[in-house]
Amino acid sequence: MSLVKIAGLHKHFGSNHVLKGIDLDVAQGDVVALIGRSGSGKSTLLRTINGLETIDKGELRVDGTALHDGKGDLRALRQKVGMVFQQFNLFPHLTAGQNVMLAPTVVKGMSKRDAEDIAKEMLLKVGLAEKFDSFPDQLSGGQQQRVAIARALAMQPKVLLCDEITSALDPELVNEVLAVVRQLATEGMTLIMVTHEMRFARDVGNKLIFMHHGRIHESGDPRTVFANPQTPELANFVGSVTVAA
Amino acid sequence: MAYQFDFAPVFEHTNLLLSGAGFTLALTAVGAVLGIGLGIVGAICRAWRIRPFDSVFGVYVEIIRNTPFLVQLFFIFFGLPALGIKMTEWQAAVLAMVINLGAYSTEIIRAGIQATPRGQLEAAASLALSRFQIFRHVVLRPALAKVWPALTSQVIIVMLGSAVCSQIATEELTFAANFIQSRNFRAFETYFVTTALYFVMALLIRQLLMQIGQRYVVGRAG
Ligand SMILES: Nc1ncnc2c1ncn2[C@@H]1O[C@H](COP(=O)(O)OP(=O)(O)OP(=O)(O)O)[C@@H](O)[C@H]1O
Ligand SMILES: [Mg+2]
Numbered sequence: 001m002s003l004v005k006i007a008g009l010h011k012h013f014g015s016n017h018v019l020k021g022i023d024l025d026v027a028q029g030d031v032v033a034l035i036g037r038s039g040s041g042k043s044t045l046l047r048t049i050n051g052l053e054t055i056d057k058g059e060l061r062v063d064g065t066a067l068h069d070g071k072g073d074l075r076a077l078r079q080k081v082g083m084v085f086q087q088f089n090l091f092p093h094l095t096a097g098q099n100v101m102l103a104p105t106v107v108k109g110m111s112k113r114d115a116e117d118i119a120k121e122m123l124l125k126v127g128l129a130e131k132f133d134s135f136p137d138q139l140s141g142g143q144q145q146r147v148a149i150a151r152a153l154a155m156q157p158k159v160l161l162c163d164e165i166t167s168a169l170d171p172e173l174v175n176e177v178l179a180v181v182r183q184l185a186t187e188g189m190t191l192i193m194v195t196h197e198m199r200f201a202r203d204v205g206n207k208l209i210f211m212h213h214g215r216i217h218e219s220g221d222p223r224t225v226f227a228n229p230q231t232p233e234l235a236n237f238v239g240s241v242t243v244a245a
Numbered sequence: 246m247a248y249q250f251d252f253a254p255v256f257e258h259t260n261l262l263l264s265g266a267g268f269t270l271a272l273t274a275v276g277a278v279l280g281i282g283l284g285i286v287g288a289i290c291r292a293w294r295i296r297p298f299d300s301v302f303g304v305y306v307e308i309i310r311n312t313p314f315l316v317q318l319f320f321i322f323f324g325l326p327a328l329g330i331k332m333t334e335w336q337a338a339v340l341a342m343v344i345n346l347g348a349y350s351t352e353i354i355r356a357g358i359q360a361t362p363r364g365q366l367e368a369a370a371s372l373a374l375s376r377f378q379i380f381r382h383v384v385l386r387p388a389l390a391k392v393w394p395a396l397t398s399q400v401i402i403v404m405l406g407s408a409v410c411s412q413i414a415t416e417e418l419t420f421a422a423n424f425i426q427s428r429n430f431r432a433f434e435t436y437f438v439t440t441a442l443y444f445v446m447a448l449l450i451r452q453l454l455m456q457i458g459q460r461y462v463v464g465r466a467g
Binding site: 050051052075078079081082083085087089090091092093102103106107148151152155 | 362364365367368369370371372373374375378382383386387390463464
């Protein structure tokens with residue numbers, strides 16, 4: 001059975017019909033790469049999966065928690081879906097450790113001690129064990145983004161959403177973040193990521209989704225799809241971005 | 246003939262001045278705590294558009310910010326008894342200060358709340374925090390830190406404004422000064438010393454609030 005199931009999903013912003021009937025199945029352990037031109041609806045789709053955008057019509061189910069036409073228990077859904085943003089969005093008044101501890105203590109009612117153990121474990125996982133007491137503004141962009149990943153992981157989500165998480169980084173900091181994501185993928189974490197790192201999508205992903213004008217225009221195994229696009233739109237898109245060997 | 250300065254007739258009443266200054270500080274302390282508390286509540290209602298309280302606070306803020314403090318005080322002390330609400334001059338003074346500071350701090354704190362970057366709210370929501378938890382753990386401290394200097398100035402304005410409470414015979418510093426002056430007829434010396442006292446108190450309050458801010462609101466050194 002699929003972990004994330006989306007059926008007939010529609011989303012409007014006013015008169016702008018942004019998602020025009022999305023059907024998507026993601027299995028446990030899948031690493032899904034969402035690609036497409038600016039404005040094709042990638043972020044919007046991702047954001048509906050944890051309820052940051054409402055759904056006008058359609059069904060969304062994550063590990064048994066469902067939204068029908070946008071109605072359902074959002075907080076239950078969000079406990080199963082972690083998200084990492086382009087702009088890191090760390091809480092500036094809290095240390096790296098406190099950023100990671102916040103949701104486990106406040107949302108899950110975990111004791112401070114247990115949350116601290118989890119925070120240490122998660123920061124270790126992203127290679128930042130020694131930054132537990134650093135404030136966000138004392139960290140590089142790459143480090144901040146890794147703390148943001150640790151923060152999302154501390155809630156033990158079933159699936160992790162990543163929206164262009166390396167786009168705001170200086171080029172030399174991109175790899176340290178991608179390395180963490182790659183590690184998560186090998187550990188079996190289910191990932192759905194919007195990315196412009198085509199090579200990463202091809203190497204790490206096992207499913208590629210090309211969005212075009214609010215629809216899933218083409219999808220399949222990344223290697224096959226990149227090597228042999230079936231639609232002129234994807235061929236055109238792949239041609240316009242470099243998929244370095 | 247040159248005026249002969251003589252401060253001795255003022256310092257005869259040092260005790261009176263000090264107790265007046267003490268009452269002014271007490272009035273300010275109570276007014277600041279309750280007033281900022283009220284401001285936080287008002288700011289939440291306004292920023293989150295919690296009906297009908299957002300409009301209630303909106304009207305309240307406009308009325309208070311567009312009328313003189315002295316008239317507000319008179320209304321509470323002399324006007325309200327007509328509705329059967331009677332209070333001592335101390336109660337009236339505290340109430341007037343809380344209401345006044347509450348209105349200004351509602352606006353100040355609301356600006357701080359609304360300056361929270363959207364991304365932080367979304368990150369908190371994506372971690373399954375409730376609206377209240379987001380406010381309590383993500384919004385409030387940075388918002389207060391951002392507006393703390395403005396709040397500090399407002400508390401000082403209210404402390405200085407409390408001088409008009411002497412008009413309803415609240416025995417704070419200005420009341421004491423007026424009393425002393427009426428005894429010794431040394432207006433220059435009396436009000437010179439009183440002015441100095443207010444000035445020192447304002448500096449002290451600013452220092453104190455800045456330290457409280459650094460320690461408990463901004464939350465870290467530097
Ligand atoms: N909050 C919003 N209000 C109104 N319109 C929006 C909002 N968010 C997105 N849109 C519109 O929805 C469409 C899809 O936007 P979306 O951000 O999902 O695209 P994207 O594929 O993520 O693009 P990019 O690659 O630039 O990030 C665009 O036309 C955009 O203008
Ligand atoms: Mg986007």
